[in-house]
Amino acid sequence: MIELDRVSKRFAPSAPPAVEDLSLTIDDGEVLVLLGSSGCGKTTTLRMINRLIEPTSGTITIDGRDVQSMPVHELRRGIGYVIQQSGLFPHRTIVDNVTTVPRLLGWDRKRRNARAHELLELVGLEPELAKKYPAQLSGGQQQRVGVARALAADPPVMLMDEPFGAVDPIVRAQLQREFKRLVKDLGKTVVFVTHDVDEAIVLGTRIAVMQTPGHIAQLDAPADLLANPASEFVHDFVGNRTVVYDQAGNASGYKLETPFP
Ligand SMILES: Nc1ncnc2c1ncn2[C@@H]1O[C@H](COP(=O)(O)OP(=O)(O)OP(=O)(O)O)[C@@H](O)[C@H]1O
Numbered sequence: 001m002i003e004l005d006r007v008s009k010r011f012a013p014s015a016p017p018a019v020e021d022l023s024l025t026i027d028d029g030e031v032l033v034l035l036g037s038s039g040c041g042k043t044t045t046l047r048m049i050n051r052l053i054e055p056t057s058g059t060i061t062i063d064g065r066d067v068q069s070m071p072v073h074e075l076r077r078g079i080g081y082v083i084q085q086s087g088l089f090p091h092r093t094i095v096d097n098v099t100t101v102p103r104l105l106g107w108d109r110k111r112r113n114a115r116a117h118e119l120l121e122l123v124g125l126e127p128e129l130a131k132k133y134p135a136q137l138s139g140g141q142q143q144r145v146g147v148a149r150a151l152a153a154d155p156p157v158m159l160m161d162e163p164f165g166a167v168d169p170i171v172r173a174q175l176q177r178e179f180k181r182l183v184k185d186l187g188k189t190v191v192f193v194t195h196d197v198d199e200a201i202v203l204g205t206r207i208a209v210m211q212t213p214g215h216i217a218q219l220d221a222p223a224d225l226l227a228n229p230a231s232e233f234v235h236d237f238v239g240n241r242t243v244v245y246d247q248a249g250n251a252s253g254y255k256l257e258t259p260f261p
């Protein structure tokens, strides 16, 4: 369980806060989506969890341990991080990219290679790609490598910053489907950042709608968010999406009603 308690971040004393008084609990095994417009503080929130950014005030705990009290390398060993725009090292091969963390952990080459091949298969990439460089791969393939790299040391927690942002809608839907299966099979706790409402609905166990400056406007399961937006801001953000109920009265889907302009 990850807990943020009244966390704020100011990048400069005179600057407005990027994140303000944000409290949030992420349960084990859930996919918690941070949804919001550009600049609302999603990346900042994510990066405070693995301490790439230090909060100005407030506390963050993982399983009851204050992350500030943990050595950074120990903290990050338990947290996979997928960066906005895949963030692969351009001069390293795919296999070397994927095994970045195992190399830091001192695994020998044989074990690293075996793990890399396992991971490439897991994320649906051909083993032949292992020796290539990131620029030789398509955008969707690169994003898969980014996910494989984050999974390499089998961390219980994954932080994912718009991991499927740079691909076309068809590849994106495919990556989302595979991601859902993967998370379910591997039992990870995921904090997933996106500004795409539909992606949030499809992937999230719960969605935290963020509003500038970095605080939560509403936190709910997708169907509840659509059915009962807590404010005009949330209503406008989720747009004309209405929940569809089955005969038993359970939320079974949603539809988008957009008139032609
Ligand atoms: N290193 C930094 N120094 C100064 N200001 C920063 C820094 N990083 C972020 N900010 C500011 O903090 C605010 C939140 O930024 P953040 O990157 O968290 O937004 P975001 O929600 O991830 O946006 P996007 O969807 O565009 O990625 C913005 O106003 C941004 O300009």
Ligand SMILES: [Mg+2]
Pocket (backbone or CB within 6 Å): 042, 043, 044, 084, 161
């Ligand atoms: Mg961001």
